[in-house]
Amino acid sequence: MALLPNNNLSNDNSEDFNFNLKKTLSVYLKQWKWFVLSLLISFVLTYISLRYTTPKYLAVAKIMLLDDKDNSAGALKDLSIFSEKEDAMVEDEIEVIKSRSFLRNIVKELTLNVRYYVKGRIYESELYKNTPIVVNFIESDSIINNTNFNFYVEILSATDFNYRTKEDGTAKRHAFGETIPTSFGGIIITPKKENIENSVGSNIRINIVKAESLAESLKDRISIAPIKKSSKVVQVSLVDPVIEKAKDIVNTLIHEYNDFAIQKKNEISKSTADFIDERVELIASDLVNVDDSIVRFKTGNKITDVASEAGQFLNSSVANEQQLDATKMQLSQLNFVKETLGDDSAKYSSIPSNLGAGDPAISALSARYNQLLETRRTLLKSAGEQHPNVLQLNQSIANVRQDLQQSINNSSKSLRIQIGSLESQSRRINSKILGVPGQERRLRSIERSQGIKESLYLYLLEKREEATISLTATSPSAKIIDEAYNSAGGPISPNKQIAYASAIFLGLLIPFLIFYTKNLLDTKIHNKEDLEKEIKNITVLGEIPKVKGNNVLVKRNDRSILSESFRIIRTNFDYIKRARKVENYDNVIFVTSTINGEGKSFFSMNMALTLANTDKRVLLIGADIRNPKLILGLDSQNKKDLAKVGLTEYLVDKSIIVGEAINTYEINGNKLDVLLSGKVPPNPAELLMSDRMKPLFDKVSEQYDYVIVDTAPSMLVTDTLLFSQYAGHTIYMTRADYTETRILNFAKELHAENKLNGMMLVVNDVKQSNFGYGAKYGYYGAKEKKGFFRRRT
Template sequence: MTSIEKKNDLEKISSDRFNFKKTIGLYTKKWIWFLLSIIFFCVLAYFQIKITIPKYGATAKIMLLSDNDGTGGANALKELSLFSENEEAAIEDEIEVMTSRTFMKDIVKKLKLNTQYFASGRVNEYELYKTNPFNVNFILSDSIADNISYSFYIDIISDTEFNFRVLEEDIPQKMTFGKNISTEYGSMVLIPREDYQGVYTTTIRVQISPVMEIATLLNSTVFVSPIAKSSKVLSIYYEDNVLQKAKDVINTVIETYNVITLEKKNIRSENTVKFIEKRIDSITYDLVNVDNNIVRYKTVNKITDVASEAGQLLASGTQNEQQIDGAKTELRKLNYMTESLGDNSSFSPIPSNLGLGDASISTLSSKYNELLRERDNKLKSAGERNPIVLELNETLRGIKQNLSSSIKNSKQSLGIQINSLQNQSTRLSSKIYAVPGQESKLRSIERKQGIKEQIYLFLLEKREEAAITLTATTPNLKIIDDAYSFGDVNMDGKILYIGAFFLGFLIPFGVIYTKDLLDTKIHNREDLQREIKNISILGEVPRLSKSDKDLVERNDRSVLSESFRIIRTNFDFIIRGREVKNYKNVIFVTSTINGEGKSFFSMNMALTLANTNKKVLLIGADIRNPQVFTKIKNIENNSELKGQGLTEFIVDKSIEVKDVISSHSINNIEIDVMYSGAIPPNPAELLMSDRLEELFDTVAADYDYVMVDTAPSMLVTDTLLISKYAGHTFYVTRAGYTEKEILNFTKEIHADNKLNGMMLVVNDVDQSNFGYGARYGYYGAPEKKGWFSRKKA
């Protein structure tokens, strides 16, 4: 393996790796575009700063006060019914109110923002806010004046006169302050401000806009937002070209919102009082009806106090039951005594200590028992026929008869008493059973009475609260920070310059990156090596400027000559390691397509080989497009030069090789040339002639090198037809021209050995893209001076 092939293998390995230096070099070699782009955008930034009108931001902070903190009408309503609401949603609702177009309309009218006064500055107009020397008043109704869109120009002449123009190019009309001015909308009057102390501006432009148009603008530029989630503290922000105007707008928003909410509270309190008054009247009527129902019920049921009367009935019922039980006990005692008396024939003791209520029965019982004991004592000493005993018997029978009569009378009396008590008990029981129903009905009526009384008292309390609210309405907000300014909120000049710098850097970077990303062409030997890894690359031919010579010269130290010397040296190294049997000094030069510079390369390579005192023949074998003849004709400026050459040699067998070879001295370098000759109608068939073998056998023996400029290999078959006569083949590609995709054809013909000894060359390479040491140049080459250096010299 030769050193050139080893070098190519190393290039294959290195080409497969990411080359950071090369990637950076892709951009650094275009540094001039970065510089110009950065300068351009920095200049734009400079003018942008100069022409930008300053814009000032102002902000304020307020706290919304909840109605729950007070005792106003809203609080009363909330306690009357289901008026509860989500506090966060309430804050959002208030924000919507503060930024609504209707609300902003009031701000515009209060500050008269729809009428603007502008004075001309060095670059732009600037607004005269509260520094305008006069005011404009339309003698129209508000409904018409609020929808006017009108502008005009005023040139103040003195304290009393001015020039009036509708359009800037109109002829001025001299007018007087305070006089009516007719317009398409109606009459207007310009009134000078008494407090104006400034210097009269030459020209003032007055712009009158519809109120709702300005309100809509404020609606989209005034920002109200809570400083934190669910916070009652709101931040109000607004930007304007006039600092004082920005503050005034925010302060007026706060003031107007406060006034509106106070009015709303008063209206709500008044409506609450009216509502409560109506409810009190209604409840009073209901309460009177309930009282009347209680009176009627007690009157009908003859009750005063159900609970006390129920107690009395229970006591009476208990007493009555006791009396019934006592009477029944007496009756049982009497029945017992009746049983104890027996009949009149028998005498037995009767109970005398029963505690009967009749004293006569007790007396008779005691007398009977006493006489009976006396009889029993007499019977012990005398018989039954004893007169005393018989007398006692009669007495006992009389007492017994009286006692039976008394007992009978007592029984009858007790029966009557028991019946009476039982009837009374029945009446008491019916009354007692009716008490729960009466009590329930009365309690229901009294419950209604209590509810009505509670509502009545509650409404009286709320009426007093609402009445107090009317005289002491609390504000709906608390100002934490009045409107203050951040100052100029336009983009800082430093930031703008930094942005311009980065934009100026990114645009060329993006263009270069995109161009490189979409690039499908080769640009140097490294690109070629990445596409074709198994063919040796002899070198690169630099791109020439218009001032550079396109042919090498004797003892030339130019970049062009050095590049061909490198190719010649690399070629010598390669052929030493190759064994070529036939035509080893015959070199074909071809390319893939037309325009890749093979004729240019053929001539310069032939001159480079001849510059080493070798005998060199250059053959123009591209008989379809004979470029060699044209180039030499242009070099020698010989219009008489004939183009007889290869075509004539093949066609006319009487012509010998020496007859179609001409000698030339190009840049003091001796070289022989065989032109292509006339363009034949059948070039492919012509090149298949046996005369070509005779030609190459002859020239291969007579010359040290034979350089053959052939046709493009992919477009026509000419080169492939005669490739057997080549010992080596220089395959030319062109930087920035040859597509990577068509190099597949080069790979195919090399894989199929259709061209002998293929070696690659990259033509027209920008010196900044050279595979080795871009921008370093060639050792010993004369230094090229730039435009500035040449001017300085």
């Protein structure tokens, strides 16, 4: 309910959001007329801009950048120093295409530095190929290409024209074909027969610009980029007011690039072929020298094949080592037997039987010696050592041992001689083997050099043939996929759809920003909702509409919006009054505000008249004795009928009774008792503290159904608080578009500290469009206002 304090507000975030959204939209919807006006202005300005803006067209061509593998540069492309990544190649070629040298050639080839314009009503249009006249220069192109000049030609007939250097300058009449002197040399203007008859009366401006500056301008305007990342297909585009001119520039740029690429490749092919010829001759000479080096090396070292001879040396060394090891083994065996034979303790021990592998005599003696020893051991089994047969065998064994020792000595000498010979032979073979790696290394070095020079020689012969062939079969570096065409089918600028969409956007944005900024900087309340948002724990009785004209007081049986708003406040007040149950002064209502000008007196008078409409006895007291305003509501009364005695006189003069100060007035059909403020005293605060105040309120509260007291602003002066104890209820006034939210803190403090009894709030002077809650739908029974877009039913 609107009559309940606002401390039981819902915490539902979604409801708050919906409410705030609606309120925010309503703030701007109220200003719909300004939005409509802004849209109309935006549309008009956009239409004028589109009407008189020079259209621009987009010319687009697509080319594929080709590899150079089969061309002159490709003769050496498989070498690492000539290889490159494809992405880098595409980026490099794009920079080549956009180079100033290419663009300067295009400017010269298409004569772009001489431009013709025909003047229209609003703007100039460039004539590209259908010019009615042609300007010829006597001076060289080098001078013309570095000249900035502007002049005007007015075609008078098929034979003559007016010439001016300034648009508003003095005209000179010349004939076509006549030499006209200028600062950079003479010029000759000739007509085009097919166009000149239709161009009589035309004003043409000829603009000559420097080729270098025009090339720089083209470089900034031409766009070249691959259609996809890592793609070799490149799109070349240019925006220009003349589509045919844009197409010619793009196509000429591509052809210029291809011509340059072919010329570059031919130059590279020729220089490559010359370079290869020189290298072939040098390498052929080096090959002859290497062959001679191999012959000299083999002859000097008496070898034919180092590898095979090294194998033979290794085989001989192995055989010699094997023989040497066998001979040493035999010598070791003979030395062992010799030691055994020389040992007296082992003179009857057997010896190895295979010692004579190298000498048959030793082998036979060894076998004879072992046989005698075996016979002796057999005989000893049956006879003693002194037996004649045993003694005879001992003599035979001694003789064989002596012969065997002699033979071993002789064989040992022979073996030692053989060992010495084998060792000498082994040293010779090893010496030759150790010399083989050095020979092989030197030979391999020579052969390696020979192989490198042979492979390089063959490689260069092959590349020379490729370079020679490429001179006669050079292909362009760019394959044309699509020649330049108008990609949009019409002008791309200005874009009407985007322009009008922007007009709508700006037409709505500008007033939105204005109102948004205004609302952002707004620190005032505007209606009941704003007040409830700032003060949540004080009841708001209602809103009073903004009143235009002089009808600021309600009438009896009045059905105006003003009267209905006060009836709502009266009803709400009665509801609160019954709920509060005040014991003393329940019918006394103080009306105050924070500052001056918030409508206390206006409200007090109308509230009293509204209560009087119910045939209640109502007394209106003007207690603002510093700045009395109630008298303004009695302007319709005859001044001589106004009471001369007021509240001031009553408080000062104790002889005056209450009845003498109260007078009855008829206002708009209602009879109302009024106690005016009286004269402005010098000490209002002290006067309001008079002990006569209590008897006054005691008496009037008994005699009247309602007592309305118009008091001073509470924040500016302390008057109201001095006798606020006599108030049963206090109506605190605020004013829409006037009361600032920051000063409402004072009202919060008064309520928190209970300095004013039964505080209730009222919003005064609210625009009907800002009425909160249902008030915006109008008052029941009031004449309905038809909106601009509202249909009649």
